[in-house]
Amino acid sequence: MCAEDVEKLVNNRLRDLKIGGNFEDALRMEVDRANSSPFTAEIEQVALSKRFSTPSFTCFKGDSDPEIHLKHFKSLMILHKTEDALMCKVFAMTLREAAQDWFHTLPSGLISSFKELAYVFTKEYTSYRTIKKNPDHLLNLHKKSDQSLQDYIKRFKAERANIIGCDDKIGCSAFKRGLPTECELYRELTISPCQTLVEVFATAERYALGDDDQIAAKKADQAAEQASQENSKRRSQPQEGAPAVESYTNFTIPIHQILAQVKDMPWLKKPSPLKGNPTKKDTSRYCTFHEGHSHYTNDCFAWKRHLEDLVRDGHYTEFIAMGAIQQIKDCDVANNEPPRKKSYGSTQS
Structure with a gap:
């Protein structure tokens, strides 16, 4: 019936x-x-x-x-x-x-x-009911620029599996048509056309192996370049917890001697007391600025910073060279620093 x-x-x-x-x-x-x-x-x-x-x-x-x-x-x-x-x-x-x-x-x-x-x-x-795809559907498939040859082969096979009655002639033509004309596989299929779709897939798989090697090498180069850039960036930045590198004026005498000469001046500000247990500090190291044991006066960052501020206010310029004074002026101009209490080059202390 x-x-x-x-x-x-x-x-x-x-x-x-x-x-x-x-x-x-x-x-x-x-x-x-x-x-x-x-x-x-x-x-x-x-x-x-x-x-x-x-x-x-x-x-x-x-x-x-x-x-x-x-x-x-x-x-x-x-x-x-x-x-x-x-x-x-x-x-x-x-x-x-x-x-x-x-x-x-x-x-x-x-x-x-x-x-x-x-x-x-x-x-x-x-x-x-699902609308059945006809063989012409394969003509709409194209290898994307960011798609590997292996992925294109898999996608083409999956689409062809959903089409009933697709002969090899249409399949071979559609597969080649979906390749970029500058692709080596496209030239190979043009010069030596395959008779069956099985032969096309076999040829494509050989080219896909080389394509995968090139992609892997490119990714490795990109990863190495990125790692190099990150290392360079890491070296150019201070590590977390590490003190920032500071630039201080070069004086003609050690800064502990400057402190000995100006310790009674009214503009000299006393620092905050040193933290920590006094009994556990290195008594062989004494800081005149902090008046306590822990480090030497010449290594005291608090005294160095305070001394820089005093110099920019016009004090103690007799202890530095004129070239260094000019550098301080140029730095202030570049950083838009406000005018200081005294002009640079003053000999008053």
Whole structure:
């Protein structure tokens, strides 16, 4: 029985089973339908064999391609395809939720064969059918600029697998067309065209190995360059917790001698006391500025910074060379420093 015959038979049976009459008749028919089966009496009377083991099906809920579900069902029931009643009853067991509700709304005695059941099933869910791709779809595939040759091969194979009836001539032409014209594989397929798609893929796989090596080498070079830049940046910046490098004026005498000469001046500010336990400090190192043990006066950062501020205010310039004074002036101008209390070069202390 061809598809047209099945369609005609089912439509005629539906017309014969139309509900007619008054409300009471319609209500009685609905009750009868709830207690009846969409299958004919011949199918209902066939009992399932005790030796039959129901396969593990993926159930159909009414929201996917009906043809895919039919193919799935037929492949698992291939050993029983000649047993029409068994095919019908087992197929009904694969329906769930909305699809199960639909099945029980079918008129009583409508289905007399699995072909009829398959017809009404696909007709009901035809809007969920997947649009099949034709071989021309492959002509739209192109290798992207940032895509490796291996990835292009995989994508092409995956798309071709979804196309039924794609011959090698179209496949070979589409694969080559999707390659950049400057690609070495494109030139190879032009000079020595392959007769089958298997040969095209084999040739492409050889080129893909070289392509992968080039990509890996490029990534390695980029990683090495990035690491070199990060190392250079790390060397140019002070490490976390390390004191910043400071630049101090070069004096003509040691700074501890300067402190000895100016320690009684009114503009000299006393520093904060040294922190830490005095009993644990190195008593061999004494700082006159802090008046405590811990470090030498010449190594005291607090005295060095305070001395720089005093110099910029015009004090103690007699202890530095005129060239150094000019450098301080230039630095202040560059940093937009405000005017100092005294002009540089003053000999007052």
